[in-house]
Amino acid sequence: xxxxxxxxxxxxxxxxxxxxxxxxxxxxxxxxxxxxxxxxxxxxxxxxxxxxxxxxxxxxxxxxxxxxxxxxxxxxxxxxxxxxxxxxxxxxxxxxxxxxxxxxxxxxxxxxxxxxxxxxxxxxxxxxxxxxxxxxxxxxxxxxxxx
Amino acid sequence: xxxxxxxxxxxxxxxxxxxxxxxxxxxxxxxxxxxxxxxxxxxxxxxxxxxxxxxxxxxxxxxxxxxxxxxxxxxxxxxxxxxxxxxxxxxxxxxxxxxxxxxxxxxxxxxxxxxxxxxxxxxxxxxxxxxxxxxxxxxxxxxxxxxxxxxxxxxxxxxxxxxxxxxxxxxxxxxxxxxxxxxxxxxxxxxxxxxxxxxxxxxxxxxxxxxxxxxxxxxxxxxxxxxxxxxxxxxxxxxxxxxxxxxxxxxxxxxxxxx
Amino acid sequence: xxxxxxxxxxxxxxxxxxxxxxxxxxxxxxxxxxxxxxxxxxxxxxxxxxxxxxxxxxxxxxxxxxxxxxxxx
Numbered sequence: 177x178x179x180x181x182x183x184x185x186x187x188x189x190x191x192x193x194x195x196x197x198x199x200x201x202x203x204x205x206x207x208x209x210x211x212x213x214x215x216x217x218x219x220x221x222x223x224x225x226x227x228x229x230x231x232x233x234x235x236x237x238x239x240x241x242x243x244x245x246x247x248x249x250x251x252x253x254x255x256x257x258x259x260x261x262x263x264x265x266x267x268x269x270x271x272x273x274x275x276x277x278x279x280x281x282x283x284x285x286x287x288x289x290x291x292x293x294x295x296x297x298x299x300x301x302x303x304x305x306x307x308x309x310x311x312x313x314x315x316x317x318x319x320x321x322x323x
Numbered sequence: 324x325x326x327x328x329x330x331x332x333x334x335x336x337x338x339x340x341x342x343x344x345x346x347x348x349x350x351x352x353x354x355x356x357x358x359x360x361x362x363x364x365x366x367x368x369x370x371x372x373x374x375x376x377x378x379x380x381x382x383x384x385x386x387x388x389x390x391x392x393x394x395x396x397x398x399x400x401x402x403x404x405x406x407x408x409x410x411x412x413x414x415x416x417x418x419x420x421x422x423x424x425x426x427x428x429x430x431x432x433x434x435x436x437x438x439x440x441x442x443x444x445x446x447x448x449x450x451x452x453x454x455x456x457x458x459x460x461x462x463x464x465x466x467x468x469x470x471x472x473x474x475x476x477x478x479x480x481x482x483x484x485x486x487x488x489x490x491x492x493x494x495x496x497x498x499x500x501x502x503x504x505x506x507x508x509x510x511x512x513x514x515x516x517x518x519x520x521x522x523x524x525x526x527x528x529x530x531x532x533x534x535x536x537x538x539x540x541x542x543x544x545x546x547x548x549x550x551x552x553x554x555x556x557x558x559x560x561x562x563x564x565x566x567x568x569x570x571x572x573x574x575x576x577x578x579x580x581x582x
Numbered sequence: 583x584x585x586x587x588x589x590x591x592x593x594x595x596x597x598x599x600x601x602x603x604x605x606x607x608x609x610x611x612x613x614x615x616x617x618x619x620x621x622x623x624x625x626x627x628x629x630x631x632x633x634x635x636x637x638x639x640x641x642x643x644x645x646x647x648x649x650x651x652x653x654x655x
Contacts, residue, residue, distance in 0.1 A: 184410045191491060198495045208495060209507045211453040232508060269447025279510055296446045301515040303381060304525035305372030368605075379595035386608040429611050437604040443601050542612060549619040556626040563633035 212279045215258035220291075231260060231290055232279040232298065240274055251277060253290070260284075264292040271297030338447035338555045341415055345548045352544045359445060359538030366531035374528070383441040385531055387467055388516070390433035399545060401469070402494045407488035415551075417483050418558075420490060421473060422550035426543060428466035435459060446510060454503035455511035458496060467492040473552040 202209070211233030213221075231253055239252035250267045251274075262280050272278060277298030282291045304312075366387035374381035401423035407416035438456070439449045450456065469486050476482035504513045515524040522529060594601045 180411060185492070187406060187410055191494075194492060194495060198499075202499070206507075209454050211451070211508045213508075226442055240534065267447075267516065270378075270380075270443050272447070276376075294448075296448055296451065296510055298510055299445055299512045301512045302517055302523045303374050303377075303384070304526050306375040307372070308525055309375035311522055373595060378597065380597040380600055382594070382601055383604045387604060390608065424614060429615050433608050433611050436607045440600045442606040442609075444597055458595060543617070546615050546619050549616070549623050553619070553623040553626050556623070556630050560629045561631065564629070567633070 208274070213309045214255040215253055216255055218260060218284060219258050226307070228281050228293065230279055230281045230285060231284075231292075233260075235272070235274050235276055235278050239272045253280065260290050261288070262290040262292050264295050266293075266295070267297055269297040271299055334481035338415060338418075338558075342555060345552060347543065349548050351439050352541050356538055356545055359534055361538075361542060363531055363535030363538050367535060371528050371531045371533075377445055380441060380444050382529070383437055384528075385535050387434060387437040387441060388532055389536040390430045390437065391535060392545055393428055393502060393539050394434050394459070395398050397423050397430065398462060398490075400498060402490045405490040409487045409491070409503060409506065410481065415555075417487075417552040418551050419547070420487060421483075421549055422554060424469045424473075426550070427544050428463060428470065430539075430543075431463040431466060432457065435463065436439040444519070452508050453509040453511055454507045455500065455509045458500045461496055462493075462500060465489070465496060467577060469493075491560065500557070 197273050212230035217232050218231055233253040233255045236252040236254045250263045252259050252261050279296045279298055280292035281294040284290050373379045378443055401420050404416045404420035408414050408420055443449050469489050472486040473482050503509060504511055516522050
């Protein structure tokens with residue numbers, strides 16, 4: 177076996193070992209790599225803690241209402257199975273709208289209402305001009321969740 | 324097959340030949356890069372329509388996505404070159420790997436900065452620690468660590484080997500970046516262009532994006548050629564310095580001057 | 583094109599504070615990359631030219647060429 181072959185085999189063996197290690201580490205830390213929990217997760221695991229948690233899902237259609245002070249917003253976050261009410265005081269990002277994805281950070285109160293101190297809009301991977309979106313909606317081929 | 328020393332590769336690994344071929348390719352790459360970038364800018368800033376949800380802010384995508392693609396691609400090139408240098412001791416592979424790092428780091432920074440400028444109005448935050456953003460930040464640190472190793476180690480051989488090993492270890496991060504948006508819940512949206520079910524980006528925005536990406540790729544070739552040529556000439560300068568120092572019986576060792 | 587439509591264009595639908603800095607940062611970093619790389623190449627060429635004027639130069643057989651010949655086993 178030449179020196180080159182030996183170097184190549186060492187390299188491949190080392191790299192395979194490293195890949196296995198990486199897969200094991202990533203699957204072990206699966207839980208902490210998750211950026212947000214779905215409403216189902218939150219309700220099933222009763223995630224009430226002092227540490228803020230993130231809740232992600234779609235803003236339910238027709239659930240958004242603004243309080244009279246103009247700053248507090250309440251809405252419902254759903255994953256199509258469970259629904260959690262969220263209340264938030266502050267400015268909302270541009271992409272926040274009904275039917276769109278959202279990630280809120282805060283605490284689940286004892287009354288089951290999630291008090292958010294931060295609201296992040298989640299964009300999906302679809303990019304298209306407004307006219308195409310309108311045309312799709314008119315022809316009934318719209319697959320998105322946006323009304 | 325792969326085990327055999329590829330003689331044909333050795334021919335290209337000849338630095339003199341590389342100097343000749345790359346000098347001939349350089350003006351072509353430069354012209355193509357400019358043409359694609361100008362066309363991409365025009366299409367992206369004037370022709371492409373605004374997005375139905377994001378409005379005009381979607382135009383940031385035309386610089387963000389090509390930069391992010393290049394950041395990944397350059398890391399792949401750097402790792403392959405590093406492995407070639409490590410196993411077959413190709414002198415040129417070593418110089419290519421070393422030259423890739425600052426270019427890759429620059430494009431990673433572009434991707435992070437432009438992504439942040441898009442995230443603020445759209446998500447409502449400059450930065451989140453989700454799996455995609457964090458793994459791209461790790462990519463930047465891999466590039467910087469690679470460059471730091473070259474700087475820190477005095478001996479060229481040792482520096483080259485240590486840096487190559489780091490580059491190969493870091494390859495693990497590439498599939499993590501690519502699939503982070505599919506494997507875990509992230510704030511970052513999944514891939515729009517490269518996916519099995521077909522692209523979810525309308526052609527009026529896809530074409531400007533692809534043309535821009537072609538311009539970025541050509542630009543990478545231009546800078547890579549400039550940097551590799553510099554490394555080749557620097558090694559000749561080192562050889563000359565060594566020669567003249569032994570001629571004049573100076574006790575000083577050959578200066579390993581870099582940067 | 584009148585002034586109003588130019589202003590509307592520059593406003594980028596209210597996202598001018600994000601779109602233009604993104605393009606600016608990208609252009610700045612890319613220009614720096616290519617200019618810095620070119621200047622360094624020129625500087626190195628000048629260094630080599632200094633040796634070239636003396637007759638001790640090793641133009642053809644550089645140290646890397648020899649390194650290649652060493653490790654062919």
